[in-house]
Amino acid sequence: MKERKSDMERACKEMRLGVAVDVEKCNGCRTCELVCSLHLSGMFDPYSSAIRIVRPDVHGPISSEIRDGCDLCSGLSIPYCVEFCPTDAVFLTRVP
Ligand code: SF4
């Protein structure tokens, strides 16, 4: 299992993968922020999250940001934000 995880980490680095949000699918629940903060800081603290979901008003458009602190959930086979997004809005993608 450990070998599979390190294989995936290596593949992610070689392919320059990152996470991204399909804002058309996102419902603004911010679960991704909570689980990301749990991974990065050990606490449910959206301020520690590397993924940010921004919705200035309840009916307004949603935007997202992936910050430098994202380590693609090193050590996990599926990044938390991908695994726990209820609408499958977060996905792995190639980065330039
Ligand atoms: S968990 Fe998914 S639906 Fe919820 S805010 Fe994050 S991207 Fe949007």
Ligand code: SF4
């Ligand atoms: S991949 Fe992991 S560290 Fe990166 S934004 Fe998603 S939950 Fe946070």
